[in-house]
Amino acid sequence: MQHDARGETPPRAGGRLIYLMGPSGSGKDSIIDQARPALQALGVVVVRRVITRSAEAVGEAAHSVSLQQFQALREQGGFALDWQANGLSYGIPVEMDRWLAAGQWVVVNGSRANLPQARSRYPHLLPVLISVSAAVLARRLKDRGRESAEEIEARLARNALVSAGLGADVHDLDNSTSLADAAQRLLDILREAGLPTQKA
Numbered sequence: 255m256q257h258d259a260r261g262e263t264p265p266r267a268g269g270r271l272i273y274l275m276g277p278s279g280s281g282k283d284s285i286i287d288q289a290r291p292a293l294q295a296l297g298v299v300v301v302r303r304v305i306t307r308s309a310e311a312v313g314e315a316a317h318s319v320s321l322q323q324f325q326a327l328r329e330q331g332g333f334a335l336d337w338q339a340n341g342l343s344y345g346i347p348v349e350m351d352r353w354l355a356a357g358q359w360v361v362v363n364g365s366r367a368n369l370p371q372a373r374s375r376y377p378h379l380l381p382v383l384i385s386v387s388a389a390v391l392a393r394r395l396k397d398r399g400r401e402s403a404e405e406i407e408a409r410l411a412r413n414a415l416v417s418a419g420l421g422a423d424v425h426d427l428d429n430s431t432s433l434a435d436a437a438q439r440l441l442d443i444l445r446e447a448g449l450p451t452q453k454a
């Protein structure tokens with residue numbers, strides 16, 4: 255990983271940042287995985303997050319690091335965006351800025367609570383909010399089986415706290431039916447936003 259210093263001003267990006275967000279368990283990783291081949295074919299880059307999650311925690315194409323490693327990366331300017339949630343630290347590698355500057359469209363798995371910070375660095379980002387009912391969310395988190403009952407409760411409580419007031423420009427992506435439908439909707443949103451249908 256290259257660790258450029260984090261700039262004070264937002265990089266002038268020729269590409270577009272797709273900021274995918276939604277409660278933990280709403281399906282962000284699953285939708286990205288489902289859409290990955292189509293995104294790749296369209297030249298859209300999916301950013302790999304850095305997370306202070308144990309390497310044994312399966313189910314996401316993320317880079318797991320210790321808290322110490324995360325803090326060192328952060329101090330070196332290794333993250334374009336970073337935040338804390340659910341007792342974990344999450345970072346988006348600063349390499350993303352080079353892809354954007356080169357004109358590429360880039361998808362990140364973001365945080366609703368961190369959207370204001372993301373908007374201040376990337377004023378032209380495309381916000382997409384994944385929604386599912388509270389009941390479906392509870393069932394999916396339980397079935398995912400990665401967290402304890404207590405951790406799941408904390409995630410559900412956080413869902414209730416930060417689901418409103420994100421902005422009128424936010425695109426809704428319902429994930430209460432199939433992953434195939436949700437992935438198709440994501441691709442439709444990108445096309446409606448002007449993503450070229452063929453790789454440049």
Ligand SMILES: Nc1ncnc2c1ncn2[C@@H]1O[C@H](COP(=O)(O)OP(=O)(O)O)[C@@H](O)[C@H]1O
Nearest residue numbers: 277278279280281282283284394398431432433
């Ligand atoms: N449309 C769907 N139908 C059925 N199960 C789903 C669907 N979307 C996600 N899931 C399941 O819900 C759980 C949470 O999804 P995940 O992608 O890990 O969410 P997030 O990345 O938002 O935390 C996973 O076990 C996943 O397999």
Ligand SMILES: O=P(O)(O)OC[C@H]1O[C@H](OP(=O)(O)OP(=O)(O)O)[C@H](O)[C@@H]1O
Nearest residue numbers: 276277278279339344363364365366367
């Ligand atoms: O501000 P919020 O929108 O509530 O975001 C809560 C956190 O959960 C999301 O990660 P993810 O869903 O991957 O969490 P998990 O896989 O650790 O459950 C998101 O990237 C945030 O880090």
